Amino acid sequence: MAARSIVTVPVFDFSGPMDASEIARLSQAAAGVGFFHVRHPLFDEQRGNQAIELARDFFALPPADKQSLAIENSAHFRGYSEMRNARDWREQIHFGREEPAGVHPLSGPNLWPASREWRAELLRLIADFETAGRDILNAISAGLPLRPDQLLPPAEAPYVLLKLIHYLPPPDGQPRSGVAPHVDFSWITLLLQDDAGGLSACTPEGQWQDIKPMPGTLIVNIGEILQFVTGARLRATPHRVMNRTRDRISLPFFLNPGLDRWIEPARLGQQDPSTATPDPEHVHRVLPVNAATTFHYGEAEWRRKGQGVWCRDCVKA
Numbered sequence: 679m680a681a682r683s684i685v686t687v688p689v690f691d692f693s694g695p696m697d698a699s700e701i702a703r704l705s706q707a708a709a710g711v712g713f714f715h716v717r718h719p720l721f722d723e724q725r726g727n728q729a730i731e732l733a734r735d736f737f738a739l740p741p742a743d744k745q746s747l748a749i750e751n752s753a754h755f756r757g758y759s760e761m762r763n764a765r766d767w768r769e770q771i772h773f774g775r776e777e778p779a780g781v782h783p784l785s786g787p788n789l790w791p792a793s794r795e796w797r798a799e800l801l802r803l804i805a806d807f808e809t810a811g812r813d814i815l816n817a818i819s820a821g822l823p824l825r826p827d828q829l830l831p832p833a834e835a836p837y838v839l840l841k842l843i844h845y846l847p848p849p850d851g852q853p854r855s856g857v858a859p860h861v862d863f864s865w866i867t868l869l870l871q872d873d874a875g876g877l878s879a880c881t882p883e884g885q886w887q888d889i890k891p892m893p894g895t896l897i898v899n900i901g902e903i904l905q906f907v908t909g910a911r912l913r914a915t916p917h918r919v920m921n922r923t924r925d926r927i928s929l930p931f932f933l934n935p936g937l938d939r940w941i942e943p944a945r946l947g948q949q950d951p952s953t954a955t956p957d958p959e960h961v962h963r964v965l966p967v968n969a970a971t972t973f974h975y976g977e978a979e980w981r982r983k984g985q986g987v988w989c990r991d992c993v994k995a
Contacts, residue, residue, distance in 0.1 A: 687889055687897070689715040692810070696817055705821030708900050712915030713879050715895040716814060716868075720806045723894035726870050729803055730927050733842040736771065736791060737927075747771065747789040754779070754786035755983045762846070765858040767921050770843040775835070776801060782937040782976050783984060784837065804840050804931070811838075811868055811933035814898055818866070822908065824944060829865060829907070830935070836865075837934040837979065845876065845919060845926040856919035856926070860962035860989075863982060864901030864932040871897065874926035880916040884958045889917075902965050903935065903975070907944050910968075916961040937976035962989040 688707045690700065707714040721729075736744075749757035749772065760769040779786040790797050812830060819829050830836055845856040856876060871877065877889045879899070889897065905914040919926070935941060964982055987993045 687711065687713050687715055689717065689892070689895065690817075692716055692718045692813055692817070696820075701817065701821045704817055708818055708821070708912045710882060710913065711879065712900040712913040713889060713917070714898055715892050716810070716898050717895055718810045718813065720810050721870070721894075721896055726894065726896075728799075729870050729929055730872050732796065732799055732803070733844070733927050733929055735796065736842055737769065737844040739791060743791065744769070744771075747791065749789075752786075752789055754784055756786070757789040765855055767848070767854055767856050768843055768845045770841050773800060773804060773840045773842075775804070775838055782980075784937060784976070784979060800840075803929075804838060807840060807868055807931040808836065808838055808933065810896065811836075811866060811931065814868070815865055815933060818904075818912070822911070822944075828944075829904070830933070834936045834939065837937050837975070839932040839934070841928075841930050841932075843928040843930070845874075845921050845928065847923065847925045848921050851923065853920050853922045856921040858962060859916050859918045859957070859959060861905075861914040861916055862899065862901040862930075862932060863903065863964045863979070864934050865904050866901055866933050867899050868931045868933065869897040869899070870929040872927045874922075874924055876919045876922055876926050877928075878918055878920065880958065880961075882913065884956065886918070886958065901932070901934075902963065903941060906965055906969050907941065909943050909970070916957060934979070935975040937979065939975045940972060941975050941978075942972040943970055960991070962992060964988070964990060966990065 688703065690704055744758045747758040749755060749759045751757060756772045756774055758771045761767065773788050776788055777785055815830055816827060819826065848854045871891055873891050875888065875891060878886045879889055880886055899917065900912050900914050902914045904912050981987050
């Protein structure tokens with residue numbers, strides 16, 4: 679078997695202010711490979727390990743306990759699901775901001791396992807992810823001709839989603855797709871993962887390359903919404919997960935706009951999408967690569983979740 683290539687992903691330290699040279703390097707990473715590692719004071723190696731164990735504790739629950747939290751029982755698309763098909767081979771549970779049911783159908787409470795201590799730790803994890811995500815998004819903004827906090831103003835409550843994912847080992851011992859190639863419908867996505875490996879990203883040259891886990895860091899990738907706003911100046915990188923010989927724990931956190939936010943291009947001297955390298959295979963996307971029409975985020979997210987139009991090519995409304 680041919681050796682798998684590993685993409686070099688830059689590392690950025692958020693323990694203090696970033697100088698101009700680091701902002702420029704961050705901008706280069708966001709416009710190029712679209713993935714990078716972050717060292718953030720809220721997520722040292724010990725905290726990362728604790729979060730992974732929190733997820734393992736949930737997936738170790740009896741099947742009946744997990745099924746009692748089925749996503750079908752939530753009007754707000756929170757809860758547990760399991761997928762075993764050619765495209766996806768995993769179990770997962772969705773959590774968002776804990777709040778009363780609101781004006782938007784995606785606003786509301788989560789479904790929780792019995793342990794109050796587990797719930798408290800999970801909510802603290804969501805809050806810290808949001809803090810780190812704002813720090814990272816503001817640093818990305820600093821490398822763009824935007825007003826400070828223009829992407830996510832301090833008073834705006836973003837729609838956030840934390841998924842605990844357990845990628846299941848392949849039953850026949852042969853590598854298989856854990857999640858098919860896709861881009862994230864987010865500003866940015868922050869990821870904690872164990873040491874199993876299996877995540878790969880598609881480089882600007884159209885090659886799939888592994889992203890090696892690095893203890894004590896978050897992996898961050900650019901989402902479709904940030905690519906849209908910057909007119910493809912920043913790159914939402916296609917990525918996928920291959921299940922190889924063992925299981926894998928992954929905790930992606932999606933930092934999104936507020937549900938009542940209108941999203942419009944910032945006209946930053948955008949790239950010509952027609953010059954982009956074509957995807958090497960089908961990539962699930964919500965937006966066309968050359969999208970330029972203002973849209974309402976809450977409506978778009980409801981169309982994706984409530985109406986099931988999660989890929990513009992695979993699912994027709």
